[in-house]
Amino acid sequence: MAATAPRPTTRKRPADASRRRTAGRRDRVQWKGYLYALPALTVLTVFLLVPLGQLVRISLYHWDGLSASTWAGLANYTEIARDPQLRASFGHSFVLIFFFALVPIALALTLAAVTTRAARLRGVSVFRAVIFLPQVVAMVVTATAWTAVYAPEGVLNKALNTVGLESVNRSWLGDFGTALPAVGLIGTWLEIGLCLVLFIAGIGQIPRELYEAAKVDGAGAVREFFAVTLPGLRGQITVALTLTVIAALRTFDLVYVATHGGPGNATSLPAFEVYNRAFNTGQVGSACAIAVVLTGVILLLTFLITKLQPEDDGS
Amino acid sequence: MSDRTRPARPRHLATAVLAVACLATAAACAPGPSGDSPKSAAKSNASPVSTDPATAGKVTLTEWDQNTDTGTNASTAALNKAFMKKYPNVTIKRVSRSFSDLKTTLKLALSSDNPPDVVQANQGYPDMGAFVKAGLLQPVDRFAKAYGWNTAFPSQLLDLNKFSTDGKTWKTGNLYGVSQTGELVGVFYNRAKLKSLGLTAPTTLAQFETALAKAKASGLLPISYGDSDKSPGIHIFGVVQAATAGKDEVRKLVFNDGGAKWTDAGTVKAGQTLRDWATKGYLSSGFNGQSGDQAAAAFAQGKSLFLVDGTWQAATLAPKMGKNAGFTALSPSAGASPLTQGGVGLAWAVTSKSKHPDVAAAYLNFLVDQQGMQVSADNGNLPALPPADYKPAAGTVQADVLDAWTAVSQKDGLLPYLDYTTPTFYDTLTAAIQELTAGQLTPQKFGETLQSDYSSFQQSK
Numbered sequence: 001m002a003a004t005a006p007r008p009t010t011r012k013r014p015a016d017a018s019r020r021r022t023a024g025r026r027d028r029v030q031w032k033g034y035l036y037a038l039p040a041l042t043v044l045t046v047f048l049l050v051p052l053g054q055l056v057r058i059s060l061y062h063w064d065g066l067s068a069s070t071w072a073g074l075a076n077y078t079e080i081a082r083d084p085q086l087r088a089s090f091g092h093s094f095v096l097i098f099f100f101a102l103v104p105i106a107l108a109l110t111l112a113a114v115t116t117r118a119a120r121l122r123g124v125s126v127f128r129a130v131i132f133l134p135q136v137v138a139m140v141v142t143a144t145a146w147t148a149v150y151a152p153e154g155v156l157n158k159a160l161n162t163v164g165l166e167s168v169n170r171s172w173l174g175d176f177g178t179a180l181p182a183v184g185l186i187g188t189w190l191e192i193g194l195c196l197v198l199f200i201a202g203i204g205q206i207p208r209e210l211y212e213a214a215k216v217d218g219a220g221a222v223r224e225f226f227a228v229t230l231p232g233l234r235g236q237i238t239v240a241l242t243l244t245v246i247a248a249l250r251t252f253d254l255v256y257v258a259t260h261g262g263p264g265n266a267t268s269l270p271a272f273e274v275y276n277r278a279f280n281t282g283q284v285g286s287a288c289a290i291a292v293v294l295t296g297v298i299l300l301l302t303f304l305i306t307k308l309q310p311e312d313d314g315s
Numbered sequence: 316m317s318d319r320t321r322p323a324r325p326r327h328l329a330t331a332v333l334a335v336a337c338l339a340t341a342a343a344c345a346p347g348p349s350g351d352s353p354k355s356a357a358k359s360n361a362s363p364v365s366t367d368p369a370t371a372g373k374v375t376l377t378e379w380d381q382n383t384d385t386g387t388n389a390s391t392a393a394l395n396k397a398f399m400k401k402y403p404n405v406t407i408k409r410v411s412r413s414f415s416d417l418k419t420t421l422k423l424a425l426s427s428d429n430p431p432d433v434v435q436a437n438q439g440y441p442d443m444g445a446f447v448k449a450g451l452l453q454p455v456d457r458f459a460k461a462y463g464w465n466t467a468f469p470s471q472l473l474d475l476n477k478f479s480t481d482g483k484t485w486k487t488g489n490l491y492g493v494s495q496t497g498e499l500v501g502v503f504y505n506r507a508k509l510k511s512l513g514l515t516a517p518t519t520l521a522q523f524e525t526a527l528a529k530a531k532a533s534g535l536l537p538i539s540y541g542d543s544d545k546s547p548g549i550h551i552f553g554v555v556q557a558a559t560a561g562k563d564e565v566r567k568l569v570f571n572d573g574g575a576k577w578t579d580a581g582t583v584k585a586g587q588t589l590r591d592w593a594t595k596g597y598l599s600s601g602f603n604g605q606s607g608d609q610a611a612a613a614f615a616q617g618k619s620l621f622l623v624d625g626t627w628q629a630a631t632l633a634p635k636m637g638k639n640a641g642f643t644a645l646s647p648s649a650g651a652s653p654l655t656q657g658g659v660g661l662a663w664a665v666t667s668k669s670k671h672p673d674v675a676a677a678y679l680n681f682l683v684d685q686q687g688m689q690v691s692a693d694n695g696n697l698p699a700l701p702p703a704d705y706k707p708a709a710g711t712v713q714a715d716v717l718d719a720w721t722a723v724s725q726k727d728g729l730l731p732y733l734d735y736t737t738p739t740f741y742d743t744l745t746a747a748i749q750e751l752t753a754g755q756l757t758p759q760k761f762g763e764t765l766q767s768d769y770s771s772f773q774q775s776k
Contacts, residue, residue: 058346064738065422066449067482069347147543151609152601171601174543176753179604260545263603264750279419281739282445284346 052295059288065278069285076289086290089268090297092180093249096269099184100191100248105240107188108195109233113225115196116203128200132193139190143257146186147173173259179266186254191247195240202236203229238309242302249298270294364461368402368677376671376678377408378433379424381417381661386630386695387496393690398681405674418442425451425666432669433678435661436492438475439735440485440772443662447491448482453667454489458676464493464683467700471729472497476662485735486570492662493683495691497699497720499657499729500550501644503614503622503632503712508535509641512620516643518653520558520588523645526620527597536619537597541610548748549733549741551623553656556585557730558647562654569731571773577765586751586758593752603749615640625657626716630695633712642715644723652726653719656733659699737772740765 034041059076063069080086111131115124134142149155150172157169172182206228214224252271255261261268261276270290277287365371382391388411395407410431412420418437424430425446436443436452446452459465464473472494479488502523504516509526512533517523527537542548557565560581567575568582576582592598599605599613607624614622615635622628632640644653663682665675681687688698692705697716707713723729734741747764750756756764 054346061346063346064445064448065347066426066445066451067347147606150604152599152605171604174601174604174753176750176755259543262543262545262746262749263753264746264755276742279422281742282422282441283739 055288056292058285059292061285063284064282065284066282072285076286077293079286080289080293085265085268086270086273088265089270089273090293092267093251093269095180096184096187096248096251097245099181100187100251101241101244103188104191104195104244105237108192108199108240109230109237111192111196112199112203112233113221113229116200117221128197131196134190135193139253140257142186142190143254146189147258150182173267174263176263176266179259179263183251183255183258183267186258187248187251191244194243198236198240199233202233206232235309238305241308242305245301245305246298249294249301364457364676365673366461366677366680368405368674371404371671371674373404374671374674375406375408376433376674377410377431378678379410379412379417379421379431380435380663381412381414382435383411383413384627384630387660387691390495390691390694390696393694394682394687397690398678401681402677405678407678422446425449428668430666430668432666432671432675434664434666436664437661438485438658439732440482441734441738441741443476443491443664444478444482444485445738446482446664447478447480447489451667452491452664453669453672454480454491455493455665455676455679456490458665458679459490459493462676462680462684464490464680467683468493469724471727472659472699472724475658475731476664492664493679494659494662494699495682495687496660497626497657497697497701497724498660499626499644499697499716499720499723500554500624500655501626501642501719502554503624503628504641504643505614505617505620505636506639506641508617508620516641517645518643519646519649519651520555521648523621524588527592528595530620531595531597536599536613538592538599538621538623539610539614539619540598540602540623541605541607541613542602542749542752543604543606544608545745545749547607547610547624548745548752550625550656552585552589552744552748553730553733554623554645555588556582556733557654557656558645559584559588561647562728562730565730565733568769569733569736571736571769576762577769578759578762582765583758583762586761589748590751590754590758594754598752603753626697626720629697629712629716633695636712638710638712640712642712642719644719644728652728653723654728654730655723656730657720657723658729658731737768739768739772743768 058069060072060074061069062072062075080090115127151157152169152171152174154172156172160166160168170178172178210228210232211224214228219227250271251269252275255267255269255272256275259267261272271294274287274291274294277283277290368374378395380391382388391409391411395409399405399407414437417435421434421436421442422445425434426449430451436446443452459473473490474486476492476494477486477488477490478484502517508530509516512526512529512535514526514529517526530537538551540547540551560568560579564575564579564581567573568577593602599610599619602610611622611624611628611631613619615632617636617639622632626642629640629642644655646653663679665672665679669675683699685700685702688700689702689705691698692702695713697713697720698705701717701720705717707717733744736744744765747756747761751758751761
């Protein structure tokens with residue numbers, strides 16, 4: 001979107017570029033550029049920014065969604081800090097980040113390193129497609145399928161039985177100890193394909209010469225991974241991290257279908273609380289406050305993650 | 316992957332400025348109607364009622380219902396068709412949604428400029444109370460008088476659809492709707508298995524517990540129970556609490572009549588009882604991770620002796636189990652009359668902005684008069700006022716359901732659903748029951764959790 005302004009030789013000579021910026025000519029060009037963006041901006045304003053403004057506004061009121069509202073000030077926000085259940089729901093979403101982001105990225109890095117080394121094998125593309133499939137399936141379908149897997153008499157427990165682990169059997173989504181990790185593992189399963197596809201594409205962009213040089217220097221597979229592959233994938237890792245962390249924080253449908261936040265409130269998440277309070281319990285102000293805080297947390301984390309992005313990423 | 320992905324700094328700034336500007340403009344007004352008290356109360360009880368929709372000219376009535384189950388869906392469709400046949404000038408537009416979908420979308424529909432004419436509103440503070448408070452429903456007292464609903468319905472049933480105009484006090488004040496079906500929570504049992512254990516259908520909590528112990532000892536699962544969708548917990552707890560806390564205490568708690576606490580002995584004892592059932596293995600293993608539907612299916616397959624659920628399950632169980640399915644409601648003690656959660660189905664109500672309240676009321680009457688009740692019964696439902704000649708075949712679950720309904724409703728044994736208590740009570744109670752049965756909350760703490768929700772609602776009223 002930002003590619004409209006003409007870009008002469010600025011990249012090579014940064015000092016020259018900064019002088020140009022002060023000259024004023026570039027400003028004029030930029031403002032004309034905004035005309036192109038105007039239609040998109042209008043849509044963005046009407047459908048995103050205005051509702052966002054209303055969200056912030058409503059979060060300052062006590063409102064049941066129907067009757068007249070009363071001014072609440074920051075009460076809805078202090079409630080988030082005070083209510084242990086709400087605090088817990090934010091805590092749960094940080095646990096999910098581990099399962100949605102860190103685990104899949106680690107696994108996908110390993111898988112990517114292995115599959116690219118085995119690139120000459122037959123059927124690799126089928127394998128990749130299968131791993132990417134979870135991304136394609138609707139979340140509701142995923143959640144329903146996994147609920148059946150985790151059920152007291154589900155596939156998982158049956159599989160454990162066949163290897164003699166009856167003692168481990170439990171109702172995975174109904175047990176206070178395992179419900180949240182069980183939900184998290186569904187996320188791992190979901191996100192791993194996305195990470196893998198990103199990393200495989202990234203590895204394709206790493207110049208072959210680097211690998212050859214590593215080989216010449218006598219690096220083994222592990223050494224090669226840490227010396228060449230991992231640094232070469234920094235950009236992709238940042239993208240993967242951003243996408244998966246956001247996915248973890250805004251998880252709603254998975255929990256809505258699989259556990260309704262239960263057992264007790266063991267798997268309640270901020271996004272689920274937003275829905276529940278806005279549409280079920282008539283606490284619209286509180287729901288909006290949670291949504292605002294959640295948005296803030298997501299923006300903050302995304303910002304921090306972009307700091308990881310390499311300053312000079314190739315080309 | 317180049318500078319294309321990184322916008323220049325001034326754009327960030329411009330976006331931020333724009334965003335702040337938008338926030339400021341959007342923030343101009345407070346949410347919700349501005350302070351005015353309910354609008355349409357004025358036109359309520361005075362004007363004369365026209366009971367003949369044929370004279371109303373061309374009318375389109377929009378109705379929203381939650382009748383998506385086989386039985387209720389069929390009866391609603393049949394009655395709508397019959398009404399349009401009788402009054403060709405009236406067209407009925409039906410919008411049917413599942414209970415939870417209706418619960419979440421009805422608020423938005425009602426507060427829009429063009430709400431439906433007739434809606435099914437759930438009783439209690441969370442729904443009907445909130446609608447009345449916001450002035451979205453109109454009182455139907457004058458229609459009740461004109462059509463005789465006042466005398467046809469026992470006051471105990473009619474009161475469930477009453478609210479004070481400010482929506483703060485339930486069961487008193489204006490009438491805001493009428494109900495077509497009746498419902499009851501109780502114990503479904505497997506006749507053959509009960510007989511093989513040498514037992515008869517339990518009628519008290521003590522007998523029920525004896526049967527549970529006997530079933531467990533013989534290696535049969537006593538109760539099919541799955542609470543992952545959270546609502547079955549309310550029902551099983553309600554059945555126990557009715558027996559341990561008694562009629563007066565439960566009513567005081569739910570109707571906010573004062574003088575009772577959720578930490579009182581009866582409620583705590585109910586919590587203890589349910590907890591014991593869980594620890595003794597009377598409930599399906601892993602119940603918090605199993606859905607209510609799975610539990611009902613397991614019961615229908617003969618995997619357990621009992622299922623604690625509402626009469627709305629009868630239509631699902633009957634075809635699968637035939638005469639093997641039975642239903643009973645429990646009494647607190649031998650000789651006492653049965654006591655359990657139940658009442659009338661969602662109230663059919665007329666919205667404030669309806670342009671044809673008289674036609675809407677005639678439609679309501681069409682649903683709940685003797686013929687309407689008959690059509691409802693013909694489709695396998697339990698009508699709120701069973702017609703005199705409604706006699707399900709003996710030995711069927713429908714016959715048991717009708718017997719239990721007659722016994723409970725005629726002897727003042729109906730107790731309100733517990734989630735009516737406060738707008739957030741469903742949430743609090745369902746989560747607390749999962750924690751209680753999993754051993755995360757002691758019965759005492761369980762009571763305190765409920766009491767704290769209850770008292771914060773009392774303070775905010």
